[in-house]
Amino acid sequence: MQEQLINRAKELLADGTVVRVLGWRRGDMDYNPEVAYFNSADELNDFVYNGFCGANLSKYMIEASKLEGRTLVFLKPCDTYSFNQLLTEHRVDRDKAYIIGVGCRGKLDIEKIKAQGITGITGITGTPDAVKVSTIYGDFDIACKDIRLERCHVCKGKEHRVYDELIGESADTRDADRMAGVEAIEAMSPEEKFAFFRAELSKCIRCNACRNVCPACSCRKCVFDSTKFDSAQKANTTSFEEKMFHIIRAFHVAGRCTDCGECSRVCPQGIPLHLFNRKFIKDINELYGDYQAGESADQRAPLVSYTFEDAEPGIVSERGSK
């Protein structure tokens, strides 16, 4: 598929449809491609599209929308939800984007490979269903389904919500219940819940990777960096701050988060941050009706709408800690 994408990108550059290409460029290792702009056919020779291209390019379109001319962007099905959400919020310019919807067979998590005890990786090659990991200790064959990103197990579907053209086949990767993780926590006692989150959040080093990657967290300046709430902070100086930061971050993206899973993917400490966002998604679905942010660009988000019969906040204690 990669060649197909490169060739099409070269065509679009050549005929002037776009002036640059936003995609993934080969990294120093096979498993860490990086997001990059390509301004010429030559540069496109470094373009890659493989199982490790999990990065969601939507958010980069905020900046690309400010540039002269149109940008070609490759969006996987789940990335298109984010793009739509950004469209809703007037953060990206549809006219400045040429979207190629790329097929997706699920993306891979290098941490899961490493978790199998594989070290000294020198290269990874693969077929749609399995990868061959070359290491200084020899080669290993691993089935893709065992090393997929969490989000791919609960994939929203392989349909692109917005695009100009589609390239490549997709394969359904959903094999888990999206809300299972949230439900497991809901079933805990308050003490267990607290212990669980304290253990997870105490790992947070406030590197802001989650915030930086999140397509919904796209504020020009985060409240945690401004003086507006007397809440400016760079690193956690108190035990409370990581809670505050993650609760507020999740609240600010509630109803806007498409559940793209980038926050958990990039967290260097491996905190399952998606569990915050999904809790809001679950509550919203249960209390206000099913809602999928980014499904289309003209929806009214649940936190900016209401019905006369909405549940009262007391429902939280009525439902109790299950």
Place this chain on the structure above:
Amino acid sequence: MSNVSKTERQAAMIREISGANPAKCMKCGKCSATCPAFDEMDIKPHQFVSYVQDGNIEALAASKSLWKCLSCFACIERCPRNVKPAKLIDAARQIVEREKGGDYLSPDEIPALLDPELPQQLLVSAFRRYRR
């Protein structure tokens, strides 16, 4: 224990057992207007409320009204203030019955009161209301 504190304790008990608040009464007399046993009572339903309020429990305990109330709930149903006179009366009745010798009905009396048509529930009900 002094007499005064016993009265206070009993008045408090009546309030607690009945769950009624005599202070809500506005003395409209609708309970007494509605009571089918009014003529048989020495202390009338509306007075009962005042007696509890005033802590005049001794008089209540000695009152024959205790044994005349039918628990028909007409006073409760029609009371505009939700005072529940019938519950107050029952509570006073219980205070009497819960003390030794307070029962209004003794099993020894029963044979003389029976007749062939008398339904079982009458005995059951009377025992429940007249003894505890």
Place this chain on the structure above:
Amino acid sequence: MQRIGVFVCHCGSNIAATVDVKKVVEMAAREPSVVHAEDYPYMCSEAGQAKIAQAVAEKGLTGIVVCSCSPRMHEATFRKAAERAGINPFMVEIANIREHCSWIHKNIEEGTEKAIILARAAIAKVNLNAPLFPGESRVTKRALVIGGGIAGIQSALDIADAGYEVDIVEKTPSIGGRMAQLDKTFPTLDCSACILTPKMVEAAAHEKIRIYTYSEVEKISGFVGDFTVDIRKKARSIDATKCTGCGVCQEKCHSKKSLSEFNRGLGTRSAIYTPFAQAIPNVPVIDREACIKFKTGKCGVCAKVCAAGAIDYEQKDEIITEKYGAIVVATGFDTIKLDKYDEYAYNQSKDVITSLELERVMNAAGPTKGHLERLSDGKHPEHIVFVQCVGSRCSDERGKPYCSKICCMYTAKHAMLIRDKYPDVKVTVFYIDVRTPGKNFDEFYRRAVEEYGVNYIKGQVGKVAPQPDGSLLVQASDLLDNKQIKLKADMVVLATAIEPDPSVRPLATMLTASIDTNNFLTEAHPKLRPVESPTAGIFLSGVCQGPKDIPETVAQAGAAAVKAIGLLAKDKLTTNPCTAKADELLCNGCSTCANVCPYGAISYETKLINDHGIREDRRVAVVNNALCQGCGACTVACPSGAMDLQGFSNRQIIAEVDAICR
């Protein structure tokens, strides 16, 4: 850095009894930026306000904290005092140490400690206050009066006489309201129609008054000085410009079995009808539910007999949109439903009626042509029993917890009128209390007893039992005699509780006017602003605010009119400067805030922004200060914190939180 002065009020002993004011002064003085702190017995007095001016002059204060009663009482007073002293009025904050502290706590230590904390919170807030400057908005010099009873008519006449245009919206086919249904009025026994109809005519003839009858308010938007109202003019099926009011259509109408609303269902009317003879406008309406033409397509006799050709079966509802500067609510009352009071046999006997029904029975234009007779058999009654407080003063869900206020007097009136006209009729009144405060009221009641021989018995009625002979057995208490009595009566009249007209509930929602648990509209202050709603520009006239009799209603209607005139007399209103404001550097332009703004006050502009040297065109939110009412919904919707509310900023509120939790 602010220079803050703290002034602690004793409010006589209202505060000082449970708050050690000296201690509050001492502790407040230690707070950052506080350069002056003192206490005074009555801060709201001239002398108290002079203390503020003096401290401003001597210490160069930039901010003021007054620890006193609720800001809802004297915030305006102290802001004006500050302004006179040369400080921006919005540099004043109130610590409510009376309603929220001294009045609810008994222990002086507890009260003092809380007062200190409330003072600290206010000081912390003032530290972050910035001067604010009110804007201006225009006033539409026209008033809307909702409800065309005596309250609405009086308010409309008073406003119109002051030279302003007024529209009256009345949901029934005629103005007149409840007063038009009454026979006589207490305590003078004037004929109700005789004193009401001239007012109705005057309103109809007034060049400044437009009357929309058979119409309802459908939608209200805007705010004080600039309301936009949609009025639904229901299809009358009559061309009012052609109708001469001759009445032939009503005579000839084939459908005459509808119950007359005006006669409280005791008589009938035709499908095409005016509610009563003196109706204004004298233009009938067709009740489409009852009209044979509308039900079957046949008939059409009214159109045939109408010489003016005024009948229009095709007429449709019409929506009229108008602008108003002030709105007077005069929606009045109705009697409660008696479904749940059948111990009085209201649904079981035609001879048990409400007092309002008795008004119709006594009235010459009523169902019995003014003859006092039993509705079951037309017989002349020998004994009439009146029952007071039916549904009033009830703490259960059957009735209303309040006293309906008018029943004692109208019952005395009815008893007296009956005894006067029919000396052979015995009249007994059962009462719980006879309440007659008012000029000549108690004298009136005593006349009923002393001169007219009305028999008043203290005690409530427990049951009314219809008897096989058609009489009514009334079982009641005679509390003074400590007896249960049973009286044979021929008619029983129930002094039924009154409640606000049900239309007021949705109307209050449209007006965003607050309403109490009994559906009476809440006044801005129960004593000092009794005819104004807390919602600016809304005025309360008549029973919609609370039970009252005709003279009180007329007085209040006049008062509401004066308040409305006071508003309409202004060309501009100063607007609340506590409005939202977007920080352009932080704004994402995401439109989330605009989605939650109830006033459409937020728009977006693409602007060249210089963000620390980066110059770029950005889509940013702009708040229209004239439209923004300062609710703050946008500030929380905004994820970046770009949107903030002046006077209640994020930092100010957080400072208060910190001070309280310190």
Place this chain on the structure above:
Amino acid sequence: MPVNEKTGEFTPKIVAFCCNWCSYAGADLAGSSRLAYPAEVKIIRVPCSCRVNPMFILRAFEKGADGVIICGCHPGDCHYSTGNYYARRRMTLLFSMLDYLGVESGRTRVEWVSAAEGVKFSTTMNEFAAKIHELGPNVRLEDLRCKNN
């Protein structure tokens, strides 16, 4: 943990955000009607319940509050028409999140109190304070490093 120095009893800190139009006035009415509720409750006036930012609530907890209650006009009666509807959703979701994090749901509450409901205001505050007493000090959200000791 905040304790009464004399009695050694737990005296919680409770922050009540009250909308200016209904609940603040309801609190005033409770005051003028002398309907007592614990001094532990401190009221912050906001124009509308929709002005209450989750940040304020978390900040209160961070600084040592043991309970936070938000009071506004009854749904349908908001002075600004719709503010309390947004507040209702926001607070429902926030409270649910706090519950999810293991913070007792009794520490947060929303109650609609009209200007005429002085009794309800007082009853609500009494109930809420009793609940907080029952739950004890809030150590889960409090930042213990903010404390002096």
Place this chain on the structure above:
Amino acid sequence: MKYSYYPGCTLKNKAKVLDAYARASALALGFELEEIRDWQCCGGVYPLGSDEIATKLSSVRALADARDHGRELVTLCSACHHVIKRVNDDMQNVADIRTRANNYMQLDTPYTGETNVLHFFEVLRDRVGFDALAKKVVNPLKGKKIGAYYGCLLLRPGEIMAFDDPENPRVMEDFIRALGAEPVVYPYRNECCGGYISLKEKEMATRMTDTIQESASGFGAEMLITACPLCRYNLNMTANGLPVVYFTELLAEALGVKEGIEA
């Protein structure tokens, strides 16, 4: 359709016919009353005291049994209905009674008021429907003028019993009409017959039933119907009063299933 059924003490003794006619009529109307196992006497009167728990337990046991069978609980006798309905309300709404009763009972699943309690009249009105009942009538009771006697127990307190309008009920009149007879409405149909007072204060109770009887006959009733054995007993104390029969007897007669049941 099957309902759990609570007969009560008197229906097993002095008022056997009330029970027998009801069961036969039920079958004719297409539903079945299955007697709950090991039921105990309800106590005849509702224990009014807020601290009386033990006396409420027999009701709780019956209610929990119906709940375990997933059925509604049907009663016939007004007194049983009153007691069980009110205890059920306590179990739903009074936390203290609920907790303490469950502490006593030690049921596998605590009972919290899940069961719906129906009086036989409510089954006829709300489940069968009076129109459907009228259609099943084979011997219409034409020309009979019948006064319904409700008494107090079925109606009050109205808020809890929620049986009918406590001051102007109509379910029994509708029932009489469905059987083809003519209901006679009289004002004392919801006033007390004297209840348990008749054990020791016969005269007083008789004065009360006299008023009721007089009112009913004054309005032209030829007979009275009741659901309660005690009401029937008391009303019969009035000398030369109207005959008083159980409503189920009339029902069985109208449905043509009366024959063969011993009176």
